[in-house]
Amino acid sequence: MGINKKTKWFRACHVNDVPANGGVCIQYQNEQIAIFHFTSRQEWYATQNLCPHKQQMILSRGLIGETLSEAKVACPYHKNTFSLITGKCLSSSEIDVIKIYEIKIEDEFVFVACE
Amino acid sequence: MKSNRFSPSSIKVVVIGNAMVGHKFCEKxxxxxxxxxxxxxxxGEENHRAYDRVHLSEYFKDKSIDRLYLSKTGWYESKNxxxxxDNPVVEIDRFKKNVISKxxxxxxxxxxxxxxxxxxFLPPITGNDLFGVFVYRTVDDLEMILGRAYKSKKAAVIGGGLLGLEAAKAMLDLRLETHVIEHSPRLMPRxxxxxxATFLRNKxxxxxxxxxLNKTTSAIRGNExxxxxxxxxxxxxDTDMVVVxxxxxxxxxxxxxxxxxxxxxxxxxxxEYLQTSDPFIYAIGECALYEGMIYGLVAPGYNMAEVVASNLTGGDKIFTAFDMSTKLKLIxxxxxxFGDPFGMNTAHSPIIFEDRMRDIYKRINISEDGKKLLGGILVGDTHSYNMLLQTCLNELSLPPHPENILFQSEEGSKNESGVMALPDAALxxxxxxxxxxxxxxxxxxxxxxxxxxMKKCTKAGTGCGGCIPMVKDLINETLKLQGKMIKQIICEHFAYSRQQLYDLIKINGIKTFEAALESFGTGFGCEICKPVIASILASAWNDLIIKHATIQDTNDRYLANIQKGGSYSVVPRIPGGEITPDKLIAIGEIxxxxxxxxxxxxxxxxxxxGAMIHQLPEIWEELIAAGFESGHAYGKAVRTVKSCVGSTWCRYGLHDSxxxxxxxxxxxxxLRAPHKIKMAVSGCVRxxxxxxSKDVGVIATEKGWNLFICGNGGAKPQHAVLFASDIDKETVVHYIDRLLMFYIKTAEPLTRTSTWLNKLEGGLDYLKDVxxxxxxxxxxQLEQEMQExxxxxxxxxxxxxxxxxLRKQFTHFVNSNEPDxxxxxxxxxxxxxxxxxx
Structure with missing residues (x-):
């Protein structure tokens, strides 16, 4: 995302569509994006929905939490955890980084930066 | 000899060979x-970067080398x-100090x-080049074996040593009639x-x-x-293929x-520095001959890699004769x-234990003065291996009755303190x-x-993994010594054991995760504490778990079992396994x-x-209409009570099981618990x-029922133990009420009843007392809480x-009705x- 390039925002869903301290999956063209509302920390995150470990479309159904204040999501399949800040896999050095999307809330809608 | 001490300016190191040891050397x-x-x-000679040869047979499982690789794609590039x-070195020019590749x-x-x-080694016998003769060494060998196996019915493995039996297992897995041919009078003669060897052979x-046995192969024959x-x-x-x-x-x-x-x-x-006769050339792994010995195991090979890496970077490690003990699971x-298995080197007295019922053989060789363990052999049960090996390698003094150490593992919890007796240097x-x-x-x-x-921090346990139980014991015992009393805290957010949290939640009437966090926790929770609290809330109040969907483990979140690919499975309850034809038809139609x-x-x-997430409520709507209920197959909860047909039909049955x-x-x-609970009722002693094999087992007797508790199948099967004999049904129910509630209140997370009992101080006697x-x-109180x-x-x-x-939660996309x-x-x-x- 270059500084000069204008960010394209995709209106993903209403804030109430996302459960408190949980996640949902949205479809944007051919992409699946997981959106998380870390309600207790008043934070929103968006990542790819694909868990790179076994290539499963699943991360939005994962438990979110934190370790040493770093927000993370745990894949439901094998409990690998990924940083919601950097996308790095926190539980294994063998698993790839996941993509993090920029996210913003405007007028009670969730927007994800898609380009 | 060691005159060529390394100079700090940039040096060029060339490694010939990219298998396990060569790779480990690069890493080190x-x-x-x-x-x-x-x-x-x-x-490297092969077309693949270094892979795990120890677990080569895994390749047959999915014919993918990916999980065998020792490094991630791009590892070598990232390490510069x-x-x-696919480009082996064909010549070494020691005078110009260079190598030339293919x-x-x-x-x-x-x-x-x-x-x-x-x-x-391919013995020089007639026919060793016939089509259908293979060796068992590389992924390419396995590919060729696979290609032939499809067209074969019988396979003969020549060699009954470690590798030969590994190959035989692979042949058996390929469903071939498998023969092992060994020229000495026993298997694994080394x-x-x-x-x-006889026990192993029987198994x-x-x-x-x-x-x-006693068969020396003189020729391999056939037409083409x-x-x-x-x-x-x-x-x-007669055979269709031969693996040598x-x-x-x-x-x-x-x-x-x-x-x-x-x-x-x-x-x-x-x-000892692993230098060859040319001090600028080292040799490591199975090509190196140290004091007349080739070390054909991975651990000494890794040790050699470490020695040379040390010497090239200013260290001065040396290689010494390496312990060749092995433990493995063969088929x-x-x-x-371990150690000196035959007691050939020193005068000794062996202690031998044979259990022909369970095919267990154990032998330990004790020094003549009865103080030291020299070595031994275990077949059928290797639980005590790590401890025996350490006792042997570190020359620890044996207790007055050394035979007891053979049974340490079976004593359950009492053997853990042993690890701390090891010296600091114990490997x-x-x-x-x-x-x-x-x-x-x-x-x-x-x-x-x-x-x-520990794996991440020290790499301990990342090789063959055999030491992991011992690593765990060391961690726990060290924590204990630190005064961190295996206080078993849940995670960084809750500094309590599950038992303490259960009491706190119950006494304070806590009904949500947020309230628990606010009252007794710090921070914002994680994937470990959320399901633990969810389970406690469910056990304590039996509130609808889906109201707390975002703290549930996957399966509980969607009340179904997630399967590969992202679909779910559905299990309606069929109590006791009894079902009417109408209900069977209903399931079939759905x-x-x-x-x-x-x-x-x-x-x-x-x-x-194979149900898609959005189909789950529709499927259940139909199942419920047909008279079914949730089977809780997705929960850490009471699952099923299995039964035999019992006295109603069976001529042997004593009561209506x-x-x-x-x-x-x-x-x-x-009923939700720290882990799943399975039960069964049998109508007679058959x-x-x-x-x-269940957490709760009930077996009919002439006079009533016998109650067995705390058994399980799974990864570590354990038989249930007899808890009470010849009691009536009401007493059975009283005991189960109390037992399960006591377990729910006191067990650590994800602990089955068997492990809970193993760790319970005072064991079975204490449990009977309570x-x-x-x-x-x-x-x-336990019965009242259970009733509530x-x-x-x-x-x-x-x-x-x-x-x-609630139904709305069951969609894949929140912004579209399409399935995944x-x-x-x-x-x-x-x-x-x-x-x-x-």
Whole structure:
């Protein structure tokens, strides 16, 4: 995302569509994006929905939490955890980084930066 | 000899060979070369980068080498190591100090490391080049074996040693009629004595492998392809293929060619620094000959890699004779051999234990003064291996009755303190050479508190994994010593044990995760504490778990079992396994309508697979309409009560086991606990319901019922133990009420009843005191709490089906009604199945 390039925002869903301290999956063209509302920390995150470990479309159904204040999501399949800040896999050095999307809330809608 | 001390400016290191040891050397060298100044080049002969040969047979499982690779894609590039694959070195020029590869690459070196390994020895007998003769060494060998296996019915493995039996297992897995041919009078002659080998042979023969001992193969015969093998005693054996595993020969041809000293039977001669006769050339792994010995195991090879990496970076490690003890699981049979297994080197007295009922053989060799353990052999049960090995290697003094150490493992919890008696230098992980001190230090200085953390921090347990139980014990014992009393805190957010949290939640009437966090926790929670609290809330209040959806583990979040690919499976409750034809038809029709894969479960129910997330409420709506309820197959909860047909039909049955099973299942259905709970009721001592493998097992007797508790199958099967005999039904229910409630209140997360009992101080006697003799005076309270929880039961799926709000949660996309387009199925045996994952 270059500084000069204008960010394209995709209106993903209403804030109430996302459960408190949980996640949902949205479809944007051919992409699946997981959106998380870390309600207790008043934070929103968006990542790819694909868990790179076994290539499963699943991360939005994962438990979110934190370790040493770093927000993370745990894949439901094998409990690998990924940083919601950097996308790095926190539980294994063998698993790839996941993509993090920029996210913003405007007028009670969730927007994800898609380009 | 060691005159060529390394100079700090950039040096060039060339490694010949990219198998396990060659790879480990690259890892170790780069690790020590912190400034990244050494120029490393690696030449490999195979087309694959280094992979795990120890677990080569895994390749047959999915024919993918990916999980065998020792490094991630791009590892060599990221470590700035140049790697040449499928490009072996063909010549070493020691005078110009360079190597020339097959493709003509000329590479100068300051130091050269030979890690050329070994090749399987093919005995010079007639027919060893026939089509259908294979060796068992590389992925390419396995590919060729696979290609032939499809067209074969019989396979003969020549060689009954470690590798030969590994190959035989692979042949058996390929469903071939498998023969093992060994020329000596017993299997694994290097590791086992006569009796140990006989026990192993019996076990293998039970599995269907045919063993031929004292057979020297004299020829392999056939017309164009293998048809039979001939033996020196003029007998023969028909076979379609032959796998030769008759030992290894060091790959020393390059070394010979350039004039390095080699042994009379092969191997590059090295000194304690692993230098060859040319001080600028080292040899490691199976090509190196140290003090007349080739070390054909991975642990000493890794140790050699470490020694050379140390020497090239200013260290001064030396290689000393390495312990060749081994422990392995052969075709489901545990075998171990350590120290001096035969007691050949010293006068000794062996202690031998034979259990022909369970096919267990143990032998330990004790020094004549009775003080030291010299070595031994274990077949069938290797639980005590780690402790025996450490006692032997560290020359620990034996207790007055050394025979007792053979049974330590069976005593359960009492053996844990043993690990702390080891000296600091005791090698715990021999693959990565990690000492006890390194592990304990990591706990003390870096706060490592579990085996996973230890793997990351020290690499201990990342090799063969055999040391992990011992690593865990060391972590726990060190924590205990630190005063961190295995206080078993849940995670960084809750500094309490599950038992303490349970009491706190109950006493303070806590009903949500947020309230628990606010009252007794810090921070914002994680994937560990959320499901634990969820489970406690469910056990304490039996509130609808889907109201707390975002703190539930996956399966509980969607009240279904997630399967490969992202679809779910559905299990309706069938109490006691009894079902009417109408209900069977209903299940069949629903399965047909939604195209669900059907399978009968071990718990006498029917599992329906392949449901998309949005279909779950519709499917359940139909199941509920047909009279079914949730089976809680997705929960850490009471699952099923299995039963035999009992006295109603069976001529041997003493009481109505089906009726009692249904009563029990209806009573405890949905009860949430630290882990799943399975039960069974058998109508007589023939035990067709397998009640003695359950958490709660009830078996009819002439006078009433016997109650068995705390058994399980799974990864670590354990028989249930007899808790009370000849009691009536009411007493059975009283005891189960108390027992389960006591377990729910006191067990750590994800602990089955068996492990809970094993760890319970005072063990079974204590449990009987609490539950039967009421020594704590809590029996009435336990029963009341159980009654309260059970009275709150209702079918979770009924609640979802009836609530449009809850139903809304069951979609894949929140912004579209489409199902997940990436889910796909394939047909297998006339049903749909998920596509295998990568």
């Amino acid at each position: 060298l780069r690790e020590r070369d912190v400034l990244n100044t050494i120029d490393i080049k690696v030449f 190591i140049q790697i040449y694959l 493709s003509g690459e000329v590479c100068p070196y300051d130091y050269l490391v030979l890690a050329t390994g070994s090749s399987p 590791q086992l004595d006569e009796t140990g 293998l023969e039970h599995l269907g492998i045919k063993i031929h 392809r293998v048809e039979w093998v001939e033996f020196a005693d003029n007998t023969q054996l 595993s008759a030992g290894i020969r060091p790959r020393d041809e390059l070394a010979r060619q350039c004039g390095l000293r080699t042994g009379p039977r092969g191997g590059v001669i090295v000194n 489901g049979v545990d075998v171990a051999s 715990i992980c021999s693959c990565e050479s990690i000492s006890k001190k390194t592990i304990c230090d990591a706990v003390i200085a870096q706060g490592i508190a579990d085996a996973e953390g 399965a047909k309508k939604y195209n669900l894969y059907c399978k009968i479960t071990g718990g006498q129910r029917i599992d329906l697979f 089906v009726g009692f099973a249904i009563e029990l299942e209806e009573r405890y259905k949905g 035990e067709c319901a397998e009640a003695q 539950i039967i003799h009421n020594t704590l005076g809590i029996c009435v 929880t059970l009275s709150q039961y209702y079918c979770e799926w009924k609640a979802v089906v009836e609530s449009p709000q 387009p990436t889910i796909s199925f394939e047909e297998k045996r006339k049903q749909k199945n998920p596509v295998a994952w990568v």
